[in-house]
Every structure is written in C-alpha cells, then in structure tokens.
Amino acid sequence: MNDVIYTILNHRSIRHFEDKPLSNEQIKSIVSCAQAASTSSFIQAYSIIGIKDVEKKKKLAELAGNQEYVFKNGHFFIFCADLHRHRFIGENKGENISQSIESTEKFMVALIDAALAAQNAAIAAESMGLGICYIGGIRNNLEEVKALLKTPEHVIPLFGLAVGYPEKRTDQKPRLPFEHIYHEDEYEQDKAVYASQLEEYDEVISSYYTKRSDGKRTDRWTEQITNMLNKPTRMYMKEFIEKNKMNLK
Incomplete structure (x- = not known):
C-alpha cells in the first residue's frame, strides 16, 4: 500500500483542533492541490474563499448551526460553485452566454468541479498530518452567508472545509459494504x-x-437515515439557486 492510498483509507472527520493556525505556505499548497483536480472541459467553475477574520469565522460557526469547529480550527475554506467569472468573460467578449451558464448542465458542472477540488484539498491536508471536516451547515442560512462573503450572482457557497492540527482523533466510521x-x-x-x-x-x-x-x-444505519430523511431540510434551496441565476433552464 503506497502513502497516497494509506492517507485516503485512513480518513476520518476531525472536530477538535489545536489552537494553531495554518501557515500561508500550507494554505497555498492545499489550494494548489485543489486546483490540480480534474475540471470539466477546463471550465474551472469554482472558487475557494479562505476565512481568517475571527469575527467572520464566529458568525459562520453560528450560521452553520453553532458548530464550534467552524471557528476553532487552523483555517476555514469555503468552496463555491462559481460561474461569475464566465459571465464576466462573456461580457468582456461582447457575447451573451447566459443561456449556457444558467443551464442545469453548467450548474452540475460547477458543483462537480467544486467537489473534485475540495477532495483534492482534503487529501493534501491529511497527507500533511492535518485533519479535516466538511461543513454542509453553511447552507442552513445561505442568504446570510452570501452577504457575509459578498459573493455575486452566479456564485453559490456550497460547503466549508475546516482544516487544522487534530487535538484528538475518533475511530473511523465503517462504510457501506x-x-x-x-x-x-x-x-x-x-x-x-x-x-x-x-x-x-x-x-x-x-x-x-x-x-x-x-x-x-x-443506532442502526437504516434507522438513522430514515429518521434524518423524515425531516426535510433546506427546502428553500431551489428558490435560492434560481434567485442567484444558476440552474434556470
């Protein structure tokens, strides 16, 4: 087993981090690895926002459901589906590309691009001895998150990635067969x-x-999942996506 496979198979979510920030060099390495991920037709339809501002991290932790590890970590990254730059390119070239960038297909491309980049970032961080935890809770209050991050139309904050030095490691959760x-x-x-x-x-x-x-x-897994899915969450998402001019056609 090589080091890459070992790192991937040894993954577990970390929710307790030491009070030690990542260096700028570590941040750059993680983002560079994210950028090395595959991207559909070289469209690169995502952006990453790093949060260093203490007050913003506290607010994001609150908006994500009072998850303390959104605030207490080495660095907090937010991965966004981003077709804003593509709209900008179209306008600069005098071309109307709205029908394309506001299609379901390009919305899916942006989601997939962002997810691939994030997983590269996660593996890079873990290979450096750091721990990570994905944070979907930022979608609990996307209007407030967008206002806090000042993201324009055609940009959707999808999830956060808390990265840092593990204070303690939990046992690994077994995956499906x-x-x-x-x-x-x-x-x-x-x-x-x-x-x-x-x-x-x-x-x-x-x-x-x-x-x-x-x-x-x-808990049994099927009971856990049934109980979770019996309580619909974030049902405003379709309206929010359409309001931000993504996935309209």
Missing part, C-alpha cells in the same frame, strides 16, 4: 441481496456506536 457500492456491468436490483447487504451493514454500525458510546447508543 464494497458489494453494495460497487455494481458491475449493471445496477444490482435484487431486493433480497440489497436487504441482506443493508442488514449486514446495520449490524456493523450498531456495534460501532455501541463500542464508541459504552452501550449508550446502538
């Missing part, structure tokens, strides 16, 4: 096989939580 994730030649639709794989995983997750909590928690 390989056979449940990987389908060969066609999608597996045998309900008996599907149910068996999920039952196996439920037992693994229940054991994980039981051990981690000294028996106080015995």
Whole structure:
C-alpha cells in the first residue's frame, strides 16, 4: 500500500483542533492541490474563499448551526460553485452566454468541479498530518452567508472545509459494504441481496456506536437515515439557486 492510498483509507472527520493556525505556505499548497483536480472541459467553475477574520469565522460557526469547529480550527475554506467569472468573460467578449451558464448542465458542472477540488484539498491536508471536516451547515442560512462573503450572482457557497492540527482523533466510521457500492456491468436490483447487504451493514454500525458510546447508543444505519430523511431540510434551496441565476433552464 503506497502513502497516497494509506492517507485516503485512513480518513476520518476531525472536530477538535489545536489552537494553531495554518501557515500561508500550507494554505497555498492545499489550494494548489485543489486546483490540480480534474475540471470539466477546463471550465474551472469554482472558487475557494479562505476565512481568517475571527469575527467572520464566529458568525459562520453560528450560521452553520453553532458548530464550534467552524471557528476553532487552523483555517476555514469555503468552496463555491462559481460561474461569475464566465459571465464576466462573456461580457468582456461582447457575447451573451447566459443561456449556457444558467443551464442545469453548467450548474452540475460547477458543483462537480467544486467537489473534485475540495477532495483534492482534503487529501493534501491529511497527507500533511492535518485533519479535516466538511461543513454542509453553511447552507442552513445561505442568504446570510452570501452577504457575509459578498459573493455575486452566479456564485453559490456550497460547503466549508475546516482544516487544522487534530487535538484528538475518533475511530473511523465503517462504510457501506464494497458489494453494495460497487455494481458491475449493471445496477444490482435484487431486493433480497440489497436487504441482506443493508442488514449486514446495520449490524456493523450498531456495534460501532455501541463500542464508541459504552452501550449508550446502538443506532442502526437504516434507522438513522430514515429518521434524518423524515425531516426535510433546506427546502428553500431551489428558490435560492434560481434567485442567484444558476440552474434556470
């Protein structure tokens, strides 16, 4: 097993960081690695906003659901789907490219580009001995987040990435069975096989939580997911995206 594979397979979310900021060199290395990610048709439809301002970090932590590690970390990155620069290019060239950049396809390209860049950044940070935690909570209050970050139309803050020196590491959460994730030649639709794989995983997750909590928690994954999805969240998202002139057609 080489070092890259070891780093990837050793991933776990870190939510407790030392009070030690990343150096400018570390930040640049992480962002450069993000930029090295694949990008659809070389469109590079994302931007990264690094947050150093203490008050802004505190406000973002509050907007993300009072998650302390949004504030207490080595550096906080926000990954954005960004077609603003492409609109700017079109205007500069005297071309109307609105139909293209406001399409569902280009919206999906921007989402995928940002996610690929972020995962490169995460692996780079972990390879440096740092810990990371993705923060989807910034989408709880996107209007306020956009105002705080002063992002223009055609830019959507998607998620944050808290990076820093781990204060403590938790056990790694077991993932779904390989056979449940990987389908060969066609999608597996045998309900008996599907149910068996999920039952196996439920037992693994229940054991994980039981051990981690000294028996106080015995969640099964399918119950956890059902309970979560029974409570719709961020239902304003379609309206917000359309208001910011992305994904209109």
